[in-house]
Structures are given as structure tokens and as C-alpha cells.
Amino acid sequence: MSRKKKNRITVGGNIPRPGQKGARTIVLTQPKRFGIDIADFTASIHAAENVDYSRRYKLYDLYSDILMDTHLYSVIDKRIKAVLATNIEFRRNGKPDEEINEQIRSPWFRRCVEDILSAQWWGFSLMQFYKNKQWIDYDLIPRKHADPVRKIILRHQTDITGTPWDEYADLLFVGDADNLGLLAKAAPWVIYKRNTTADWAQFSEVFGMPIQEYIYETDDDDARQRAIDDATNAGSLAVFIHAKDTELQLKESGNKTGTADLYERLCERCNNEISKLFLGNTLTTESSDKGTQALGTVHKKVEDKVTQADQRYILDVLNYNMTDIFLSMGINTVGGEFCFPEPKDIDKAAKMNILSQLKTSFDLPVSDDYLYEEFGIEKPKNYKELKAEAEKRRTEARQEPTPAKEELEDEPKDDPNKQTEPSPGQKRKFANWLSGFFGHAPKENDGALEW
Numbered sequence: 001m002s003r004k005k006k007n008r009i010t011v012g013g014n015i016p017r018p019g020q021k022g023a024r025t026i027v028l029t030q031p032k033r034f035g036i037d038i039a040d041f042t043a044s045i046h047a048a049e050n051v052d053y054s055r056r057y058k059l060y061d062l063y064s065d066i067l068m069d070t071h072l073y074s075v076i077d078k079r080i081k082a083v084l085a086t087n088i089e090f091r092r093n094g095k096p097d098e099e100i101n102e103q104i105r106s107p108w109f110r111r112c113v114e115d116i117l118s119a120q121w122w123g124f125s126l127m128q129f130y131k132n133k134q135w136i137d138y139d140l141i142p143r144k145h146a147d148p149v150r151k152i153i154l155r156h157q158t159d160i161t162g163t164p165w166d167e168y169a170d171l172l173f174v175g176d177a178d179n180l181g182l183l184a185k186a187a188p189w190v191i192y193k194r195n196t197t198a199d200w201a202q203f204s205e206v207f208g209m210p211i212q213e214y215i216y217e218t219d220d221d222d223a224r225q226r227a228i229d230d231a232t233n234a235g236s237l238a239v240f241i242h243a244k245d246t247e248l249q250l251k252e253s254g255n256k257t258g259t260a261d262l263y264e265r266l267c268e269r270c271n272n273e274i275s276k277l278f279l280g281n282t283l284t285t286e287s288s289d290k291g292t293q294a295l296g297t298v299h300k301k302v303e304d305k306v307t308q309a310d311q312r313y314i315l316d317v318l319n320y321n322m323t324d325i326f327l328s329m330g331i332n333t334v335g336g337e338f339c340f341p342e343p344k345d346i347d348k349a350a351k352m353n354i355l356s357q358l359k360t361s362f363d364l365p366v367s368d369d370y371l372y373e374e375f376g377i378e379k380p381k382n383y384k385e386l387k388a389e390a391e392k393r394r395t396e397a398r399q400e401p402t403p404a405k406e407e408l409e410d411e412p413k414d415d416p417n418k419q420t421e422p423s424p425g426q427k428r429k430f431a432n433w434l435s436g437f438f439g440h441a442p443k444e445n446d447g448a449l450e451w
Helices: 037-046 055-065 070-084 098-104 107-122 183-207 221-233 256-279 294-323 323-328 350-362 368-374 381-399 405-410 424-435
Strands: 091-094 125-131 135-140 171-175 211-216 238-243 336-339
Touching: 037 055, 037 183, 055 107, 070 107, 070 171, 070 183, 070 256, 070 294, 091 098, 107 135, 107 171, 107 294, 107 336, 135 183, 171 294, 171 424, 183 256, 221 238, 294 323, 294 336
Parallel strands: 211 238
Antiparallel strands: 091 336, 125 135, 125 171
16 A cells, blocks of 8 residues: 655744744755865765765755856856746647646746756756645755655755655656766866955955055064054054064065966956856857957857757756646646747848738738737827728829820930931040041151152
């Protein structure tokens, strides 16, 4: 006899949240942030990859920390918005199913698409679906409390035993049990960049601001105390207080600008590696002196391919993994499929030319209401009257008499065989050309030729 499945998985802290009754399935723990280094990263990877008892809470705390990096967050958000910006439809026999499309236009579906995509960054996503009045809703199970290898729910993140997934209804697992996600590959670059930025800030503080120097007599303690008091009240600049027989030498680098560029190049390299990991390119997120329009177009095509792969990933989950979930929620998806409709974004001017050619070349009738809606033109209140007047003017224009054939024949025509008298100017030009064609006549004595 099969055991009856339990209801929803409840989540909370040590103190019950408003509206919570009874014991909580999962007791949350505050994530550990900041102060991480490469040693913490390697230790968390080793703990997560333990064959017998995989423990991922340290790794997921590290993920929560590195997601505060602005560049990492922006490239992930860019991939998510590229998918959320396109519509998803459910079609049955090639036609949209309005009942199901009403569900997927609701806010829960957008969250669901984002959490499905997030399985690629985190390694997996575990969701529990339920009915919320006439709508579908779900809860994302905290990843620190889910063991995808042994398929158990952990009450505390440090537990090594828990409740099997099979005891809970309507759970959807997305991802791979052994996959640690793309964030495992991005974490070292975020750590390197964070430490480099800290060193860069320290470099700017030491060499970017002047140092206050106070000198006192070696055996004068009162002067020394006054120097300390003055330095304390002077501000936050670096201070060196010493006796006359003590000397301070700052051995700075020979090229401060070059040292600052070194920090900047390392930070830029880390950002580029993160961009290539999530977007497959760098030019769509960072400007470069070496980038050309052609190269930028190539990088944009690569990013479009990444978006298409994400869309395919979403459709695989909706059309295959979620079939039983939809059926348990009262939605029958048999005989249909989810899809991303092909975009029909055409420039307004180009669309106007297309409509004009369809009208003039094929005499294809076009609805006036479609034109008003498509081009955002407000339809006048007296539309019918204006339409009738325009039709009347066109009718009158077609009925206007044309010139009679006899009138056209009476008009004088040019005779192509008729020879016209050249003008005086034309005669002079011809005479000048003719005189220049012949040489001058020889003179009486010197010019005679002897034959």
C-alpha cells in the first residue's frame, strides 16, 4: 500500500512567520557572505562533490555572495530578460488555446521561467506546484535544503539525512543532479576581481593622497604628544610622526600609472571571462577600442544563439517535464505544445510600402480599422461622413470628361521632315570653323612655293 503524499513544504526560521502553523519542513539559516577567498571556494567544491554525502550549503552561500557582483548579475539578468521579453504561447492543432494562455500570462509563469533558467546557473531548481484559487502557483525549494543526488529534503542545511522527495506531491526537478552550475565557473573570477579591487583601493589610498609628517625633538615627550594630538584632529590623511633622528622612506613603484593600469586590466580580464561564460562574447557588454561594427555584429549573432538555446531549454521543460504537473493542476496539454511565436517586427515605413504595393499591384483590399490600429492613428468621430465625402470625390474624379480625340488632332504637331533656317549665331560658328579648316594664303613674294 502506497503511503499518502504529504502536502506543501513549509519554510521558515526558528521563529514562525505570520500565518504559519505547526512545524516547518525547512528551517532556514542566514547565508554566509563576504570575506571569501580561493581557499573557501576550493573547500566548498570538494564538499559538494563528496560521493557519499554531498553537502552544498557552503557552495550555495558562496553563490549568494558572488551574485552581489554587479557585472555577474548584469550578464545573468541579460540572459533572463532576453527570454522573458518574448511571448510564450500554447497551441493546439496550430491554434492558440486561450484558456491555457491565460494561465501563462499570469505573474507566476514569469517567475517559473526565470527559475527554470536559473537551474543552469545553480545546477538545479526544485519547485512544488499547487492551486491558488483559479490560478497555478508554486514555491521554489531552497537549494541548500535539497540534495539532488539522494533526492531528499533536509530540515537543516547541515543535515545528512532527510525526507525523500517521493513523499511530497507535485514536485518538479529541473537540471542535473551532479551539475554544480555555471556559477561554479564564474566564482574564481569574481573572487580575483574583488581582491584586486581591494588592492587597487589600498594603492589609491596610499599613493593617491599626501602624507602628513610631524617631526619632534627626540627627547621631548611633550612635543611628541602635541604632534599626535594635531595629527588626530587634522583629518584622515596618512600620518608619520617621528623624531629628528628617524627617517621614513616610501619605496613606491617607478610607474604609478602603469601599476594602476595593471589593476584595471586584471579587473577587465575577469569581467571578460564572465561575459564569455554567460553570453559567449564580450562586445555586447563592454566597449573596446579594437571592436568594429562587423565584429560587434558577429558577437551579437553569438548572443542570439545563446538566447535561442535558452528558449529551447524552456520549451523542453514545459512540453515534457511539466506535463504531469499541468494535468494535476487541471490543465490538459495533450495534443498541443508550448512555443515562442515568430516575431513580426517590421519597420513602420517598410510596412507602409508593403501595404501600398499590395494595393496598387494586386488591388488587395485593406481594412481601415487595421490601418488605424497598426499605425497608432486616432479614428475620427465622424469617420463615416469623411469616408463618404472621400468616396464622392473619387467618383466625381472618375466621371470628369477627357479631351476629345478631335481636339487632340487639331493641335499642331512638329514635322520631322521640315527643314528649319539656321540662326545667325549658328551661321557665324560654321563660318569660323570653315575658315580655321583652311590655312592662310601665301604672300606675294616670300610665300610663293616653287614646284
